[in-house]
Amino acid sequence: MRNISRPLKTGKSLGNDDWFSSQLLDWYGFNKRHLPWRETKDPFKIWLSEIILQQTRVNQGMPYYLKFIASYQTVQDFAQANLDDILKLWQGLGYYSRARNMHQCANAVMNHFGGNFPDNYAELQKLKGIGKYTAAAIASICFGEAVPTVDGNVFRVMARLFGIAEDIAKTSTFKVFFDRAKTLMPAGHSGDFNQAMMEFGAMICTPKSPECATCMFETHCFAKSKGLIDSLPVKSKNVKVRHRYFNYYVYTHEGQVLIRQRSEGDIWTGLFEFDIEETKKSLKSSSFEGGKLEYSSSEMVHQLTHQKLHLRFHVYEMRSQKALVQVGEAKQMLMVSRERIGDYAVPKPIELFLNNEFCR
DNA sequence: CTCCGGAAGG
DNA sequence: CCTTCCGGAG
Known part of the structure; x- marks a missing residue:
């Protein structure tokens, strides 16, 4: 440039x-x-x-x-x-x-x-x-x-150039x-x-x-001349991070897998995921009795501004196609082939799991 | 790890 | 007014 x-x-x-x-x-x-x-x-x-x-x-x-x-x-x-x-x-x-x-x-x-x-x-x-x-x-x-x-850039440029010290979070x-x-x-x-x-x-x-x-504008910049570049703009913050524990159960049978669309009122509305059990404290080891536990992933951490998500994936191989269908109906889930999961929008950590661990 | 950022909803 | 929604860069 x-x-x-x-x-x-x-x-x-x-x-x-x-x-x-x-x-x-x-x-x-x-x-x-x-x-x-x-x-x-x-x-x-x-x-x-x-x-x-x-x-x-x-x-x-x-x-x-x-x-x-x-x-x-x-x-x-x-x-x-x-x-x-x-x-x-x-x-x-x-x-x-x-x-x-x-x-x-x-x-x-x-x-x-x-x-x-x-x-x-x-x-x-x-x-x-x-x-x-x-x-x-x-x-x-x-x-x-x-x-x-007036976006974040404009707040910053004007606060520094003109020395506007009002809290931009207000x-x-x-x-x-x-x-x-x-x-x-x-x-x-x-x-x-x-x-x-x-x-x-x-x-x-x-x-x-x-x-x-x-x-x-260097010679005319308020913040530069006063040594306040790092303190302007003024922005108060009140970030309290909430920890959440997502236990995912991945039910499979011969390349078929069950997924479900997330509903409104929480993160990732409209995106697809596996059967989820959210727990208060730490992640559970496993709990599903209907199939054979093939694999449990290590804990994955996904940091958002106000939430820290702890995720673990448990992959179950069902005994039969019929068993998988029954679980899907009971849990109101959608059965798709592994190859077709890519057609559905999924949250970032699910995408990472699919790319790095599940579909290799 | 911390910081950044428009709009909606409460 | 305050909080929530997401992921990437540093």
């Missing part, structure tokens, strides 16, 4: 008229990454990319964006798709409610807006999965509306950043300005070890 950071003219201050935005847009023009969703203003593609990029870095989201665009060219295609197929494409990306909300959103666009996304900030926010951030992204990029996208702080960002937006360039702010936060003003040496 070219480094086009330029020294600042003297006598200018950040946030003064459009000096800040012209510097930022200049930097963006030379240094932006050329990403597929930056080649279009199609609301469907912008919507898709923005939902994928929520809580997800570009490098991780890219293959998913390409898969989705290859499978669904329009919001109509997406709306008509089967939710299970969408979840399968989404597998591994996390926060699966995003995929379910997208399906609802696409159907609302078809049924209430004639297949066209609404063209403004307020209406966009009425759609499932579209909040203030995504509505601002679509409204500014696709329709030129002057609304700022809801009320959002308006402080939103209003300030809006005053900085250059007329007629809201989409590029928003993308430039976020790109700058992702490439230069990063959470850890930002590239202050190549930053064109």
Whole structure:
């Protein structure tokens, strides 16, 4: 990438008229990454990319964006798709409610807006999965509306440059950043300005070890001059991790296996898994008497922000096909062949088990 | 291990 | 206002 950071003219201050935005847009023009969703203003593609990029870095989201665009060219295609197929494409990306909300959103666009996304900030926010951030992204990029996208990057860039020390975890702080960002937006360039702010936060003003040496705002940056780079933005946190113990029972017979779709109200809604017994304390050794225990895996740990999952897999070989069918009916499970498990969306640790231990 | 991050639901 | 939803990077 070219480094086009330029020294600042003297006598200018950040946030003064459009000096800040012209510097930022200049930097963006030379240094932006050329990403597929930056080649279009199609609301469907912008919507898709923005939902994928929520809580997800570009490098991780890219293959998913390409898969989705290859499978669904329009919001109509997406709306008509089967939710299970969408979840399968989404597998591994996390926060699966995003995929379910997208399906609802696409159907609302078809049924209430004639297949066209609404063209403004307020209406966009009425759609499932579209909040203030995504509505601002679509409204500014696709329709030129002057609304700022305040995401983690924007919080960080502005908190550091301007020395805004309000706690970004508090809801009320959002308006402080939103209003300030809006005053900085250059007329007629809201989409590029928003993308430039976020790109700058992702490439230069990063959470850890930002590239202050190549930053064109270095000499005017509040945090840099005060030595507060590592303490801005201010973000309170209250993380208490809950331990959970998932005992999985994998019932098999001659290449057939039983799986079940997870219901609402917990993690991994809509994804498939094996028969599960959740225990309070530690994992159980084994408990199923209906088949021959072939194998028990070692404990697998899967760390989420608020949960630490302890998983163990017990593989049982049933005596007969009939026995397997009976268990499946009793436990309301679906019988599939090992080769077809890949057609179903599964959580990350199940995918790891399948790839590393079960289907080898 | 810790940290990061939009939207929904309570 | 607070908590929950997920996986990857450092």
